[in-house]
Amino acid sequence: MIYARQPLIELRNLHRYFGKTKAVDDISFEVYAGEVLGYIGPNGAGKTTSMRILATLDEPTSGDAIVDGFSVVDDPDRVRRRLGFMPDYFGSYENVNVREYLDFFARAYGLRGTERKTAVNSVMGFTLLDTLAEKPINGLSKGMKQRLCLGRTMIHNPAVLVLDEPAAGLDPRARIELREMIEQLAELGKAVLISSHILTELAELCDRVAIIEQGRLLATGSVEDINSRSDTLSRIWMRVIDDPQPLLNWLENRSDISAISLEAGKVACTHEGGQENQAVLLREVVEAGFLVLEFSCKTKSLEDLFLFVTEGRVQ
Numbered sequence: 001m002i003y004a005r006q007p008l009i010e011l012r013n014l015h016r017y018f019g020k021t022k023a024v025d026d027i028s029f030e031v032y033a034g035e036v037l038g039y040i041g042p043n044g045a046g047k048t049t050s051m052r053i054l055a056t057l058d059e060p061t062s063g064d065a066i067v068d069g070f071s072v073v074d075d076p077d078r079v080r081r082r083l084g085f086m087p088d089y090f091g092s093y094e095n096v097n098v099r100e101y102l103d104f105f106a107r108a109y110g111l112r113g114t115e116r117k118t119a120v121n122s123v124m125g126f127t128l129l130d131t132l133a134e135k136p137i138n139g140l141s142k143g144m145k146q147r148l149c150l151g152r153t154m155i156h157n158p159a160v161l162v163l164d165e166p167a168a169g170l171d172p173r174a175r176i177e178l179r180e181m182i183e184q185l186a187e188l189g190k191a192v193l194i195s196s197h198i199l200t201e202l203a204e205l206c207d208r209v210a211i212i213e214q215g216r217l218l219a220t221g222s223v224e225d226i227n228s229r230s231d232t233l234s235r236i237w238m239r240v241i242d243d244p245q246p247l248l249n250w251l252e253n254r255s256d257i258s259a260i261s262l263e264a265g266k267v268a269c270t271h272e273g274g275q276e277n278q279a280v281l282l283r284e285v286v287e288a289g290f291l292v293l294e295f296s297c298k299t300k301s302l303e304d305l306f307l308f309v310t311e312g313r314v315q
């Protein structure tokens with residue numbers, strides 16, 4: 001169920017560069033209350049970097065991310081109270097049992113007395129760890145550790161959950177358990193952003209997916225939407241005489257164009273509509289008075305992309 005159309009997560013033209021590496025390159029999307037958004041892309045696509053910015057562990061080079069109305073740049077403390085981040089690794093902890101581990105994080109979030117006890121018990125119940133409360137966490141299976149990590153992420157009852165590759169390495173049963181928990185969190189009205197390399201891992205769970213590659217957002221929509229658009233998406237580059245800015249502005253008003261940028265003096269954009277419409281676009285650009293020196297297209301099949309992102313990963 002999707003709640004009121006007030007986004008709990010908003011990425012606004014988010015950029016994060018590491019030297020020349022554009023880890024996150026102008027990403028914008030929203031996640032609403034009660035919604036699970038799958039964030040899909042191959043290794044190095046920029047998923048973790050954008051999630052770390054949302055979790056206030058890193059800062060954007062430019063742009064902003066808004067969590068429940070608060071900016072990660074201007075209001076990181078308020079963001080932290082509203083967001084739980086599950087990283088893609090689980091640290092090693094000696095001589096700590098499940099209850100102690102959760103209690104530690106509850107203290108770190110400032111929960112005291114009965115409130116803390118209730119939070120720890122309720123999270124153990126939710127993550128099916130109550131029978132393992134006294135078990136040392138180094139003796140837990142991978143699936144149990146993932147549930148504990150999810151429990152730690154939700155200990156302060158955040159409105160927003162950001163989960164980096166939570167299903168990686170889980171067996172089918174553990175995956176189903178995780179899926180059921182995430183579904184329940186969405187039913188409680190939380191906004192959940194969840195990343196994976198593997199589309200099929202998220203397809204059943206997510207209301208929508210956002211596909212990222214080399215720091216850029218390639219598409220957002222339901223899995224069915226994206227599949228049906230797979231053959232019609234292409235990246236187009238245009239070189240014009242004079243200043244490219246007016247062409248950039250002109251393209252921004254078109255519904256078939258997205259992800260517009262300047263790349264080495266050329267105007268680059270993603271076009272939706274297949275080959276014939278690419279030719280029509282070129283005609284319209286010329287008719288609008290732009291002096292085009294160069295126009296090139298590369299079809300971006302999302303099916304190809306899915307094959308690429310799932311390569312070598314046996315389901």
Ligand SMILES: Nc1ncnc2c1ncn2[C@@H]1O[C@H](COP(=O)(O)OP(=O)(O)OP(=O)(O)O)[C@@H](O)[C@H]1O
Pocket residue numbers: 018021022023041042043044045046047048049050197
């Ligand atoms: N601290 C850093 N310093 C320099 N480069 C970085 C740093 N963090 C990330 N990068 C680079 O940014 C790009 C995006 O990395 P990121 O970890 O966000 O990708 P990812 O989609 O999460 O990939 P994976 O699925 O492998 O975790 C990569 O090229 C990576 O090498």
